[in-house]
Amino acid sequence: MEQQNHSKQLLLQLNQQRAKGYLCDVIIVVENALFRAHKNVLAASSVYFKSLVPHDNLINLDTEMVSPSIFRQVLDFIYTGCLSSSDSVSDHSISSLLIAASYLQLTELAALCRRKLKHNGQTPSSSNKMTPSSSTSPTPNGHTPGPLCLSSTPLHNHQHHNNHSGSKKGSQRNQRPSQEGRLREDLSEKVFISGSRCASLSPSGEGRSNGLGLDLSKRSPSESTATEEVSPSSLLQSSSPHSSSLSPTPTPPTTSSAKPEPPKTSTDLQPRAPRKRPRGDKVTPELEDGEVDGEENGLDQSEGSGHSGRGGGGGGGRKGRRNGNTNYIYRQPQPGFEPGVGDNLYVCIPCGKGFPSSEQLNAHVDTHTHDQLYLKDEEEEEEEECGGYLKDKDPDTCPDDSASKGMKPDPEEPGHLCTVCSKSCKDATSLRQHEKSHWLNRPFPCNICGKLFTQRGTMTRHMRSHLGLKPFACEECGMRFTRQYRLAEHMRVHSGEKPYECQLCGGKFTQQRNLLSHMRMHTSPS
DNA sequence: CTGGGGAGGGGGCCC
DNA sequence: CGGGCCCCCTCCCCA
Numbered sequence: 001m002e003q004q005n006h007s008k009q010l011l012l013q014l015n016q017q018r019a020k021g022y023l024c025d026v027i028i029v030v031e032n033a034l035f036r037a038h039k040n041v042l043a044a045s046s047v048y049f050k051s052l053v054p055h056d057n058l059i060n061l062d063t064e065m066v067s068p069s070i071f072r073q074v075l076d077f078i079y080t081g082c083l084s085s086s087d088s089v090s091d092h093s094i095s096s097l098l099i100a101a102s103y104l105q106l107t108e109l110a111a112l113c114r115r116k117l118k119h120n121g122q123t124p125s126s127s128n129k130m131t132p133s134s135s136t137s138p139t140p141n142g143h144t145p146g147p148l149c150l151s152s153t154p155l156h157n158h159q160h161h162n163n164h165s166g167s168k169k170g171s172q173r174n175q176r177p178s179q180e181g182r183l184r185e186d187l188s189e190k191v192f193i194s195g196s197r198c199a200s201l202s203p204s205g206e207g208r209s210n211g212l213g214l215d216l217s218k219r220s221p222s223e224s225t226a227t228e229e230v231s232p233s234s235l236l237q238s239s240s241p242h243s244s245s246l247s248p249t250p251t252p253p254t255t256s257s258a259k260p261e262p263p264k265t266s267t268d269l270q271p272r273a274p275r276k277r278p279r280g281d282k283v284t285p286e287l288e289d290g291e292v293d294g295e296e297n298g299l300d301q302s303e304g305s306g307h308s309g310r311g312g313g314g315g316g317g318r319k320g321r322r323n324g325n326t327n328y329i330y331r332q333p334q335p336g337f338e339p340g341v342g343d344n345l346y347v348c349i350p351c352g353k354g355f356p357s358s359e360q361l362n363a364h365v366d367t368h369t370h371d372q373l374y375l376k377d378e379e380e381e382e383e384e385e386c387g388g389y390l391k392d393k394d395p396d397t398c399p400d401d402s403a404s405k406g407m408k409p410d411p412e413e414p415g416h417l418c419t420v421c422s423k424s425c426k427d428a429t430s431l432r433q434h435e436k437s438h439w440l441n442r443p444f445p446c447n448i449c450g451k452l453f454t455q456r457g458t459m460t461r462h463m464r465s466h467l468g469l470k471p472f473a474c475e476e477c478g479m480r481f482t483r484q485y486r487l488a489e490h491m492r493v494h495s496g497e498k499p500y501e502c503q504l505c506g507g508k509f510t511q512q513r514n515l516l517s518h519m520r521m522h523t524s525p526s
Numbered sequence: 527c528t529g530g531g532g533a534g535g536g537g538g539c540c541c
Numbered sequence: 542c543g544g545g546c547c548c549c550c551t552c553c554c555c556a
Contacts, residue, residue: 093538451537457542458537465536479534485545486534493533513548514532521530 014041015079026053028073029060037075045078047105066100074100077109091120 017038024036024412042049052059061071074097077083083097098113100106182486236343258285417424417431444459445452453459461482464470472487474496481487490509493496498508500515509515 195550454538455542457544460538460542462537482535484545488545490533509531511533516548518531 012083014038018075020080026059028071028075030063030066030068035071035075037078041078045106045108047107049104060104061383067096070096070100072105073097074104074109083112087428091117094120178247 010472018036018041021036024038025036026042027349028035028037039049040055044050049059066074068525070093073083073093094113094116096111098117101113102109235507322416366519443452446458446462446466448463451459453462464482470482472481473479473486474481474487474490474494476491479490481490498510500509500512502508502509502515502518502522504519507515507518509518
């Protein structure tokens, strides 16, 4: 007995989930684009990915080997078995695909491309050298791929999937908890860099050279700025012209050089807090209702609106709306950008336009040139330098912004007073930082959800939540945290220490906030 | 069902 | 830029 079209339907479901970013547990960075996918699918299709995905959740591909548009076709092929893009039939595209397929060790796709080129009278010799193992036509399993499948294929059909969330309930129900948990831990553990390097994340800060634990120290000096601004590091350090980046020179991991460290034992164990379920678990029932939320995998925890204001973003993530910009993640949204509005869940970050499908977003993203992005960067820098003040701030009281620009304050001046609130700061740097808190214009956008921040550090910290980076692990229970402070706070759970005491009733608390909450109970009229 | 406590998580801000 | 602290939101548990 055999279920007709079982594999086809399965693949179709997976592709639909990919289009929504649902259960995607790996991000592939290609030049200026991010692609989300499923590790299992990648591993089943590519020896290259198979060796990487068990340990890495962020894979940076060599842009000389594969471009975003080519990788999009590659990914489509992986998920559909077809090359659907119309330009894929050109010899140039086929050659690029062949290079990418060889690089990624997608033997079936490579063989398919070779046959196509051969059929067109081309010789695919240029790329054969990269993967000798794949230069022979038969695939490892002996399967001979069919002819190129063009856009008429019904499998590749992202546009219509957004409204079908209900149809995938069953298959997702059982996958969600383990995959999310594992991803969060994996992301916490290490992040793949440049295809061959792992940055271990530890509370001690080992291997941590940017705010998110990505080891950026191996950047090739010859790397172009274009790559820099859209590389993972630029995702994390969006506005810094000096931020280091990743050297996109991954080597297909056919040798031991690419062998990543095995996951640490502590993270393999399912960490559970004593007596109580960790928060990470509670998202499961929400998804069981068929909701495709914006925080799956911990990669997409959109806070929803751009400006939350103080307290407005509290608890963000759990109730965050679906972001949906799952395929391409660009930089610097336009003012007023609000991701995931209405049905246009696929949002282009640079211009803020929303699209109902990843395909349409992809097509739109391709219209952005690097020049446009450069211009945005320059404008962004300029704005950060001089344009961020409150509109209601009296220009007379801030004649030259010298303090906010960090321009040599008078050393004889006794204090550095904020021109808005008269707060005294100890130096010009502190003053500048403080004055930013009065800005309405927040110069640091999250490259994933578009949320804006006044401080780069806050944005970087926020990005950690998107990437699921939790470098700080409790040695007692294995629970992991994004902040060391949280871990220290958590450790009181194990130690039983309750340093915060209510002066009214003598009640003791492990956390100050809970004491404050308790005090409100005392002071509330009721 | 409700209120209080415990705790995870996010953002703002200062050092 | 990271650490630390504060405040807030939220959820879960339990009496």
